[in-house]
Amino acid sequence: MLPFNGFFGRFLLLGFFLCDNPIFLLNLVLFKKIMSKKEDIQHDCEHCHSRYKSIFCQIAPDEVKIINENKWCQSLEKGQQLFAEGAYPHGIFCVNTGKIKIHQMGDEGREQIVRFAKEGDVVGYRAMLAGEKYSSSATAIDTTSICFIPKNVIFSLIEKDANFSIQLIKLLSSNLKHAEESILHLAQKPVRERMAESLLFLKEMYGLEPDGITMSVSLSREEIATLVGTATETAIRLLSEFKSKKLLSFEGRKIQIIDVPGLLKVANIHD
Amino acid sequence: MLPFNGFFGRFLLLGFFLCDNPIFLLNLVLFKKIMSKKEDIQHDCEHCHSRYKSIFCQIAPDEVKIINENKWCQSLEKGQQLFAEGAYPHGIFCVNTGKIKIHQMGDEGREQIVRFAKEGDVVGYRAMLAGEKYSSSATAIDTTSICFIPKNVIFSLIEKDANFSIQLIKLLSSNLKHAEESILHLAQKPVRERMAESLLFLKEMYGLEPDGITMSVSLSREEIATLVGTATETAIRLLSEFKSKKLLSFEGRKIQIIDVPGLLKVANIHD
DNA sequence: TTCAAAATATGACATTTGTCATATTTTCAA
DNA sequence: TTGAAAATATGACAAATGTCATATTTTGAA
Numbered sequence: 001m002l003p004f005n006g007f008f009g010r011f012l013l014l015g016f017f018l019c020d021n022p023i024f025l026l027n028l029v030l031f032k033k034i035m036s037k038k039e040d041i042q043h044d045c046e047h048c049h050s051r052y053k054s055i056f057c058q059i060a061p062d063e064v065k066i067i068n069e070n071k072w073c074q075s076l077e078k079g080q081q082l083f084a085e086g087a088y089p090h091g092i093f094c095v096n097t098g099k100i101k102i103h104q105m106g107d108e109g110r111e112q113i114v115r116f117a118k119e120g121d122v123v124g125y126r127a128m129l130a131g132e133k134y135s136s137s138a139t140a141i142d143t144t145s146i147c148f149i150p151k152n153v154i155f156s157l158i159e160k161d162a163n164f165s166i167q168l169i170k171l172l173s174s175n176l177k178h179a180e181e182s183i184l185h186l187a188q189k190p191v192r193e194r195m196a197e198s199l200l201f202l203k204e205m206y207g208l209e210p211d212g213i214t215m216s217v218s219l220s221r222e223e224i225a226t227l228v229g230t231a232t233e234t235a236i237r238l239l240s241e242f243k244s245k246k247l248l249s250f251e252g253r254k255i256q257i258i259d260v261p262g263l264l265k266v267a268n269i270h271d
Numbered sequence: 272m273l274p275f276n277g278f279f280g281r282f283l284l285l286g287f288f289l290c291d292n293p294i295f296l297l298n299l300v301l302f303k304k305i306m307s308k309k310e311d312i313q314h315d316c317e318h319c320h321s322r323y324k325s326i327f328c329q330i331a332p333d334e335v336k337i338i339n340e341n342k343w344c345q346s347l348e349k350g351q352q353l354f355a356e357g358a359y360p361h362g363i364f365c366v367n368t369g370k371i372k373i374h375q376m377g378d379e380g381r382e383q384i385v386r387f388a389k390e391g392d393v394v395g396y397r398a399m400l401a402g403e404k405y406s407s408s409a410t411a412i413d414t415t416s417i418c419f420i421p422k423n424v425i426f427s428l429i430e431k432d433a434n435f436s437i438q439l440i441k442l443l444s445s446n447l448k449h450a451e452e453s454i455l456h457l458a459q460k461p462v463r464e465r466m467a468e469s470l471l472f473l474k475e476m477y478g479l480e481p482d483g484i485t486m487s488v489s490l491s492r493e494e495i496a497t498l499v500g501t502a503t504e505t506a507i508r509l510l511s512e513f514k515s516k517k518l519l520s521f522e523g524r525k526i527q528i529i530d531v532p533g534l535l536k537v538a539n540i541h542d
Numbered sequence: 543t544t545c546a547a548a549a550t551a552t553g554a555c556a557t558t559t560g561t562c563a564t565a566t567t568t569t570c571a572a
Numbered sequence: 573t574t575g576a577a578a579a580t581a582t583g584a585c586a587a588a589t590g591t592c593a594t595a596t597t598t599t600g601a602a
Binding site for chain 2: 104106107108110112114115126127129130131132135136158159160162165166168169170172173174175176177179180181182183184186187188189229230268
């Protein structure tokens with residue numbers, strides 16, 4: 001619910017409801033112009049560095065122009081929610097810089113992280129494309145700058161550009177592959193293996209800081225637990241065990257990866 | 272590897288490799304005409320009852336004709352494999368009648384079922400669309416009649432028909448939603464809940480026999496275990512427990528659903 | 543800075559679930 | 573039909589993991 005809080009948020013929400021209507025869309029654009037000075041920086045899609053890493057990397061210049069004119073940029077603090085499970089999508093979000101987690105709430109109120117997004121990734125598109133409510137929530141896990149592209153712009157792009165459809169299809173395929181791999185591992189791998197695997201995954205996903213060993217992403221023990229699919233206490237114990245085995249070291253939430261081959265071995269990953 | 276075994280299978284395999292080439296594709300069509308009398312029935316896409324339930328339900332008549340001329344039908348016995356993890360896809364399979372399981376092999380040689388398909392569903396498309404090797408295998412869990420549509424036909428359809436792309440996107444979105452729900456449940460629900468949920472899922476997926484209580488799908492205890500994500504013995508014990516609690520009854524692999532509200536309660540599913 | 547709240551850490555213990563052994567039943571091919 | 577192999581069933585036990593209690597440390601707002 002967070003992005004729709006307060007005075008500004010309510011206007012944004014109104015904009016979302018009306019964004020399929022060209023006249024109201026125009027109003028939204030004007031409104032953006034007025035408000036953007038205060039709250040957010042408007043990026044320029046033509047020269048956007050993260051566009052080249054995204055599903056928009058191959059679209060025609062005049063389509064880029066349309067997106068640029070209709071998009072909406074926003075920044076999020078660490079911990080701020082982008083959208084919530086159960087809400088209706090009105091467009092997709094493109095991550096400009098920063099880090100996002102996609103998570104679902106379980107029966108006992110425990111969270112489960114199902115996906116991550118970084119620069120160049122797109123979030124909130126699954127529900128929008130399927131014409132459904134969001135089945136997951138999205139929350140910034142770092143300071144994040146994001147652009148919102150209205151639904152109608154995306155659908156008209158699908159109509160006009162088959163190559164864009166293929167990009168979307170490939171993105172969904174890739175997500176599905178990873179999800180099915182997670183199913184396999186949750187069903188069959190013990191927690192220790194999954195923990196080692198998740199740490200290596202985070203290293204691949206978000207990379208390392210300039211020192212070459214510290215992970216760029218910083219998560220709480222609880223968040224790590226909801227990624228691995230275990231209790232927070234178990235996650236803490238395993239991290240301590242890995243530290244004592246010199247596979248990694250940490251100071252608070254800053255984790256250094258010391259021994260990649262060792263972690264691969266614990267994760268039971270070969271070749 | 273099964274579909275490519277024997278004299279007939281080797282020709283089929285050859286056909287797959289050559290099917291992007293129009294001349295060889297023609298040869299394949301001629302070859303089909305000769306061989307089909309013996310092994311398989313060639314269905315007619317124009318009047319195909321399962322087409323209306325599929326991603327092909329809205330395509331233009333002349334596109335249906337192209338598919339009809341290039342497709343290839345095959346029947347599978349229960350237990351026969353359609354494609355194997357690691358192989359290269361050359362097209363997609365449309366289930367005409369029957370039941371298919373999509374499964375992956377885990378590290379310890381244990382299988383995990385990740386998806387099912389029935390009449391009107393499409394299988395083997397994820398890897399093909401992504402341009403990757405199959406990440407899962409597909410096996411018939413009942414007598415199944417299936418049609419193969421070559422890769423080039425699908426990609427030209429994506430080029431020509433934006434609506435078909437949207438159908439594919441919706442299919443992938445739906446699969447992804449279910450996969451992420453499975454992740455949540457495998458990570459957070461105890462085995463007993465997952466077992467009850469899986470039985471209710473199978474009832475929804477494949478329906479009941481004319482008697483109104485017997486499940487149409489028949490799986491071994493081991494297969495049920497690989498669906499739920501547990502050991503075979505645990506699956507057997509839980510089924511016996513459900514039987515003694517009069518939630519269901521069974522005679523071998525034929526399971527009767529007796530008490531749906533009771534199963535919903537065990538599965539911890541409300542409203 | 544200071545203090546309360548939140549996060550992290552650790553021990554003790556209970557519960558769940560998997561593994562192994564071994565019956566018993568069913569299936570299917572000779 | 574018959575017998576061997578596979579599938580199903582059940583008990584005993586061990587291992588993995590979660591839960592609860594509680595201590596310690598860190599964080600962030602007043």
